[in-house]
Amino acid sequence: MNSAIKMQALACRDAALELARLSSSAKAELLVAMADALEQDAPAILQANRLDMEAAAGKGVATAMLDRLMLDPSRLAAIASALREVAALPDPVGQVTRRETRPNGIAIERVRVPLGVIAMIYEARPNVTADAAALCIKAGNAVILRGGSEAIHSNTAIAAALQRALREAGLPEAALTLVTDLRRETMLELLQLTDIVDLAIPRGGEGLIRFVAEHARVPVIKHYKGVCHFFVDASADLELALRLLVDGKVARPSACNSLETLLVHERIAADFLPLAAREMAARKVELRGDPRSRALAGITIEATEADYAAEFLDLILAVRVVDSLDQALEHIRQYGSDHTEVIATSDAANADKFVHSLRSAVVMVNASSRFSDGGELGLGAEIGISTTRLHAYGPMGLEALTVERFVVRGSGQTRNLP
Amino acid sequence: MNSAIKMQALACRDAALELARLSSSAKAELLVAMADALEQDAPAILQANRLDMEAAAGKGVATAMLDRLMLDPSRLAAIASALREVAALPDPVGQVTRRETRPNGIAIERVRVPLGVIAMIYEARPNVTADAAALCIKAGNAVILRGGSEAIHSNTAIAAALQRALREAGLPEAALTLVTDLRRETMLELLQLTDIVDLAIPRGGEGLIRFVAEHARVPVIKHYKGVCHFFVDASADLELALRLLVDGKVARPSACNSLETLLVHERIAADFLPLAAREMAARKVELRGDPRSRALAGITIEATEADYAAEFLDLILAVRVVDSLDQALEHIRQYGSDHTEVIATSDAANADKFVHSLRSAVVMVNASSRFSDGGELGLGAEIGISTTRLHAYGPMGLEALTVERFVVRGSGQTRNLP
Structure with a gap:
């Protein structure tokens, strides 16, 4: 019997197969449609954000955090505009990074493919919901978004707009999965799903990042701090x-x-x-x-x-x-x-x-x-910064959300037969 | 109070800094000297291997495993010859994979650097001790080798030869650290050293690989099986x-x-x-x-x-x-x-x-x-195969033992000042 979070993650993994096969132009159109949907839903998103702001103020949250949480028409316009910028970036998927024909005649290509399912774990900034989703999707990945409880209403409203754009493009909503069960044990379970989640990227304070790094069984790319x-x-x-x-x-x-x-x-x-x-x-x-x-x-x-x-x-x-x-x-x-x-x-x-x-x-x-x-x-955009010396080191752009695989074409070559 | 394995790993990390700075020719000479040292020590290595073979035979180990464990003069010659081949491969370290000068005049290079400290976890094949060490060192990494108990005498003799070559080149022996405390809890501790070990690569049966993947807190690249x-x-x-x-x-x-x-x-x-x-x-x-x-x-x-x-x-x-x-x-x-x-x-x-x-x-x-x-x-050599969609995917050569970082050169450019 699968738990709710595992069912969500499995649906996200199925959706990842569809995203991986999208053409560059289809992805660009999708991201523009997501930007439009955010603008159309501006009243609902701002209303949801007011609920989050009131709850946070009621809890006596620090001013700096309130500022990170706050959305207004100009911030929302900036988020939509960032989506359109991501839409216009070059698509890393399908790029052939190396070609070689071996003496035996087999032609080898190294080709960039999406990672698959990326789990973003973040705190109060609702803009991450849209920014991170856009970058993951641009690189052909499905994304599981687990934001902080302070921003739950804002994140839900933003995700609803983005999912509408997916639906209208004939794509599964699960390609962008927002986790609304914010219990810590649910996050822990998500971070154990090694056959489903290809990468977790925590963004936020050092405490959150250490928590994710220490408890995840899925690969994590992170930086603790910048000294x-x-x-x-x-x-x-x-x-x-x-x-x-x-x-x-x-x-x-x-x-x-x-x-x-x-x-x-x-x-x-x-x-x-x-x-x-x-x-x-x-x-x-x-x-x-x-x-x-x-x-x-x-x-x-x-x-x-x-x-x-x-x-x-x-x-x-x-x-x-x-x-x-x-x-x-x-x-x-x-x-x-x-x-x-x-x-x-x-x-x-x-x-x-x-x-x-x-x-x-x-x-x-x-x-x-x-x-x-x-x-x-010169990366065009940034999904995060890695101080892990593996996969990516330093600021991570779209390419860091892909991996290179091998495509080999031959005409019947064998290795051991005469 | 640091444990023995942590002290060893820390020494290996210090040695990694020296290896990272070696020139390509110094690394090539070192690997040739290692091949020479293996040949010089052939009698001692074969004698050590006989001890391992006798112990394994006494325990009724399966024939296939005995074959993996066995060294003879021709197998040892093949190991030395493989080291000389690795010595002759192009050095990935220092390769500039991309150059760009931004409109503001800063010149950006992506440069390959070593990962740092790589822990190889493997089973009965003593050749891995030399092969894996050679590839790690060629890519400027220090290596911690934790082989199976069946091969402990062979591995110790091989490591001693390789370490002599390090010493004679004026390099710290800890650059090649053989773990001789083969208790399972010691391996577990090694796999928790997240600030010291940059990558663990398990090689062997699915059981070993699952054990490493499930217990490691350091990053692991592996493949369970090839169906x-x-x-x-x-x-x-x-x-x-x-x-x-x-x-x-x-x-x-x-x-x-x-x-x-x-x-x-x-x-x-x-x-x-x-x-x-x-x-x-x-x-x-x-x-x-x-x-x-x-x-x-x-x-x-x-x-x-x-x-x-x-x-x-x-x-x-x-x-x-x-x-x-x-x-x-x-x-x-x-x-x-x-x-x-x-x-x-x-x-x-x-x-x-x-x-x-x-x-x-x-x-x-x-x-x-x-x-x-x-x-x-066309990778020249193979340290392993990854079915993890991160960092490397498929056969891994020397490049997979490096990561790209950013080197930026300017003439006083600032971002926020006029």
């Missing part, structure tokens, strides 16, 4: 370094590609740190430093071990003066999260050493950590 | 189909790319099945059929549901007459293992439909299932 470092080499251009620091720290400090730690080479520290401290103070960034940086920049708060390991998600920056590039690399290896690291340098050898000595997913030379983003890196 | 199908379409060339059948079934039926089930279109069944039955009988292959195939080919044994789901690993073939290509596809979807499927057909539309309707890792048109092999598919 991004900025190393100012002795040869750095001061003005350039200052701009990268401000850009990397100030706007949206809660983004995972924001800087958390500034490492400064001792030979440039006396010049750079006072400038940096002034800029940071002007932008209300709190600094926490090691003894040398505190002395040079008048930083009052001492940085602890915990500060160097922290993703502050706030206007706080840990600072340390290092003796050398090697010490900077050691620091990053010890405290980093394999997300994104930046060096400002005018020395090509040091730039190369920085790049090759670190195993982080994204390494930047003289460019802002804020470019660590699927759109900025 | 490979051969569909003879109504338009198939009879002679071609017969050759593909014999090649796919007879030699080494225990290989995962051997055929397990023959599906025949009803319109060609009366012509093909008697020929097929005669060929199979001549080669001592036992047939198990559905009522229609039994009637047409004089098959005495009835095929059960279990037969259609089985990987026989033996000279046994399940047979079924189907009404149509669609029914063949349905059968494969129901009983298949996503490994390899073959169609014999002269109809291009049916070939395309077969390819696009199945989600198996390898799909062949008019070519033998035996080409489902890393070497035959």
Whole structure:
């Protein structure tokens, strides 16, 4: 006797076979129809969102979370517009990434195919319901959406609109399955369905992500946190370094590609740190430093071990003066999260050493950590960021929602027969 | 207080950083030196293997297993020769798979980097100790080898030779870590080390693979079994189909790319099945059929549901007459293992439909299932086969032991600043 969630997942898997066979143009039309459906349902979606907002306010939820939860006409229009952008992206499915004819005459193609069924596990942002569904479907996958309870009314209304577009295209609604049974044991069961769910992608706070990673038996791609470092080499251009620091720290400090730690080479520290401290103070960034940086920049708060390991998600920056590039690399290896690291340098050898000595997913030379983003890196869109060194590493676009398989065409070739 | 296995794994992770930075020529030289070391140590390795063989014989181990365990001078020479072949393969590490300069001037490269630490979990074949280590190291990874207890003396002797080559190259021995504590709880602990082990690859029987997949918290790439199908379409060339059948079934039926089930279109069944039955009988292959195939080919044994789901690993073939290509596809979807499927057909539309309707890792048109092999598919070598639709799907070569990351070079570009 299958449970309700398993029945839902099985229906989603059947739907995945149909999605996998859709033409690129059919998928593009479907996503445009989904955008239209969201706009048509705007009143219902906004009304549902008001229910969620009232319930959250009644529970005394924090302002930041309320902001993530809130939809208004312009946010909804942005979601619909994002769907149309995804519709216009190139379709990764069917792409032939390699062709080879072997000496025996068999012709081998590596061809991108969808992963199958993707389970998205997320928190309060209702836009993920539409964004993630669009990317999964564009890459030919069916999707199981399990959002947070705070957004249940919004998610239900959004999913209803998207499912109408599926139905009107003659496709099974189960291709987009919203989990409305939000009990934790139901999520746990979903995460055990190894023969049905091909990939789980958790998006949200570190707590949620660790929960999913620790309990899932299906494959999980995730990143826990982005402890991004900025190393100012002795040869750095001061003005350039200052701009990268401000850009990397100030706007949206809660983004995972924001800087958390500034490492400064001792030979440039006396010049750079006072400038940096002034800029940071002007932008209300709190600094926490090691003894040398505190002395040079008048930083009052001492940085602890915990500060160097922290993703502050706030206007706080840990600072340390290092003796050398090697010490900077050691620091990053010890405290980093394999997300994104930046060096400002005018020395090509040091730039190369920085790049090759670190195993982080994204390494930047003289460019802002804020470019660590699927759109900025040319992926067209982003379903998430992986700090797992498997399948995808760094920002994940549509290709990361596919896998390459082998198609072989011959004329009767055999291996063991004469 | 870290356990012994965790200490070993941590040392292996440190060694991985050194391996990741090795040049292609240094890795090639290392692998040649490893081959030399194996040949130098041949007497010790063969002596160790005799201890394993005696112990296994004393325990009454099956002949097939004894054969897998056995080393002799020619097998050892073949292992050394395989290492030299891996040494000569192109190095995937550092390959730039894509380059793009964005409108803002940042230059983005996707670059292949090693996965890090790979744990190989395997059974009685001592050659895996050398083969798997060579492939992992060629792709810049450190490796933890956990072989079966039957081969412990052989594996220890082989690992000692390979580690001597590491030492003589000035590299840490921990880059190749052999687990000699073979208690099950120690393997379980190894499979929980999510911050240390980047990937586990189990190789062996379905029992071992299920055990690893079910207990690992680290990512696992595996295939449980290869239930490979051969569909003879109504338009198939009879002679071609017969050759593909014999090649796919007879030699080494225990290989995962051997055929397990023959599906025949009803319109060609009366012509093909008697020929097929005669060929199979001549080669001592036992047939198990559905009522229609039994009637047409004089098959005495009835095929059960279990037969259609089985990987026989033996000279046994399940047979079924189907009404149509669609029914063949349905059968494969129901009983298949996503490994390899073959169609014999002269109809291009049916070939395309077969390819696009199945989600198996390898799909062949008019070519033998035996080409489902890393070497035959042009990968140079094979570390395993994946039927997991993530990271790698189908035979895995050196590239599957790497992941692509992002390297970005700019001249001070920022995202939010004017």
